[in-house]
Amino acid sequence: MPSRRGRTLPLRHLLVMLTAIGLLPLALLGIWSIHVASEYRQREQERALLDQARALSSAVDxxxxxxxxxxSGIARSPALMAGDIRxxxxxxxxxxxGQPEWLAVFLADQDGTTLFRTNAPFGAEPPPSADPDSLRQALSLHRAVVGRIARGKGGRAAVPVRIPVTDSHGRNYVLSAVLKPDRILRVIERQQAPSDSLIAVxxxxxxxxxxSKNQDRFVTQPITTTLRGLLAAGGREGAGPTLTKEGDAVTTAYSSMSRYGWTVVANTPTAALRAGFFEGIAVYGTGIVLSLAICIALAYWLSNRIVRAFNELRRAAAAVGAGRPFAVPHSRIRELGRMGRALEAAGRQRTRREQERAKLLASLEEALARAHEAGQAKDEFLAVLGHELRNPLSPIVASLDLMDMRDEPGARRERTIMRRQVTHLKRLVDDLLDVSRIASGKLQLELRPLNLADTVRHALAALPGDAIALQAPAAAWIEGDDSRLVQVLNNLLSNAARFGSTATSVTLSVDEAAGLARLSVQDNGIGMDAALLSRVFEPFYQAPQQLARRTGGLxxxxxxxxxxxxLHGGSVSAHSDGPGRGSRFEVTLPLAAVRSAPPDAAAAPAQTPRRVLLVDDNEDAAAGTASLLGLMGHTVTTAHNAAQALAAARTQAPEVAILDIGLPDMDGYALAVLLRRQHGAALRLVALSGYGQQADLARAAQAGFDLHLTKPASLDDLQRALAAPSLPAAAQPSRSPAP
Known part of the structure; x- marks a missing residue:
């Protein structure tokens, strides 16, 4: 049965009727007048808060x-002036x-090294610095500095006060007192602030x-975002609305005039400041309520109709959002009727889109699962590939090292050829694994201050064959990873050699104005055309070669x-004047602060013969490495599984155990734990494995290995593995950071 539909009305007509009824303009004018008076009163109260913050800032200073x-009085001690630290x-x-509010006194030298702390015995190892920035600031500014508040190792909040000191010999120190915040808290308590206000330093x-409130709960915590924004926008003094740590809306005044960079804030609840405004509104509202009563009664009937219609639309919109079926009832308001029909159309369209989206999500999830499985399979393949390729390389390298040590004249040329090809194969394996780490974002650098000039000179000195021309300054300091930068230079030189260079030169220069170090590798090889230059740095892309592939590489x-x-923050570019005219590769790296040259390292002491337990399931690798270690003068016992290794270790306790990780009956990590349990910390454990990713190194360290070597291990690697253990930690000089 068709429903009866009456005449529809535009919504704007109803809204005009509602706004025309009543005394809204008069009400707004009265409210505005009250608001102006309230704003004036609020500004006066803000000024009073700012005066309070200024006074408290002076008291804190x-x-x-x-x-x-x-x-400063303590620093004038004759003992310190004479340099007698004890x-x-x-x-x-x-x-x-004698200072009940001091936790301790610290003394640090001009390098930032803590010499003592009074809450620990003299000579005790200092804890890590909780605020090294203020220590450096005191040294650089040569004036008293107050650091940031922090919790120490025991959980107590404290503030360091630091002063620079120079003794009679011209040595610079920083003397620090670690203060409890209770002293500042008492300054706040003396203000006797109202119970609804808050003062903070x-x-x-x-x-x-x-x-002034909840000190133990919020001390050392950062200020709220709203207060930080007010401080950033208002200059050294100001006032404005913020939120407290408890979430209360307050009006805050602050002063940052302290000589030590501290800020004092005083606030009061916003509701208290606006009390006069609401009181005025209440009085004024009482005056106009009678005049509005008739208008409200007349508007009530109209508004009910509008509210009912909007409620129906709200429920329909919620049903559309939830994907539930719904029906929009007829409305006598024309615009609402159109909106209802639009919602019905939107619901039908949403149902279609949801069905399409479900199909798309299902296919996307399937594709992502396949991509994830493919990525895992690729990583596992590359790890196994590296292991399986390095395992046969290990006995080959050991055999070459044996022949080099015996120095048989008749095989020198053959050994040179074999070592060059083994090195080439090892570089191919490393390149494959490095590209995998790059693609997965796992390639990491160990950055430290580095003299790039020394790195380049050492890298060139280690290269076999003809000397390479080098032009370099005495020093070019950068923040870099030494081994990775040597890899960069070796890859560029290898590229030059493979493409026909007979006169390669390396130039290192420093551009102080641009803040850059420039490393250039110039060759006289086959050169490159424009098309090759645009793609030369793409993975797996190579210049066209003959079928014989004389240049090799991947x-x-x-x-x-x-x-x-x-990753070092630099860039690399390739240049060539064309085929047959050579190539030039230029690496630019950002300069770092100039450092003093490190002292010359003392000559390494000669190795003494040691008892070595060598465990490797690859019998050829074990035999070659054992022979090499024997020629070096060590006593070697070999084992090809964990059971043999444990039995051999019980028969004769080894001094060094070199363990393969992939053993047939037990992995090398578990074997290392058992050997460490048997022979204690005196046993030096060395992992020698074809697995050399970062996770493998971390797992080896966790299992108790002292060193991790990746196959094939060179003669230098083996000498490093058998080096005498370092001095105990107690006998080594320590340079821990200042508190």
């Missing part, structure tokens, strides 16, 4: 000045005991030092060069 003065330690310890890094070396250089 006075407390910090007192601590600096006390610390005597000064005893003096500082007595002085620290903040250090230069935006962390809470003292707070097309990975230059791609790896580009990625390593980019």
């Amino acid at each position: 006075a407390e910090l000045d007192a601590s600096v003065a006390t610390l 005597a000064f330690y005893e003096f500082a310890r007595l002085q620290a005991r 903040i250090d230069a890094t935006g962390h809470i030092v003292a707070r 097309g990975l070396g230059l791609a790896i060069v580009r990625k390593i250089v980019e």
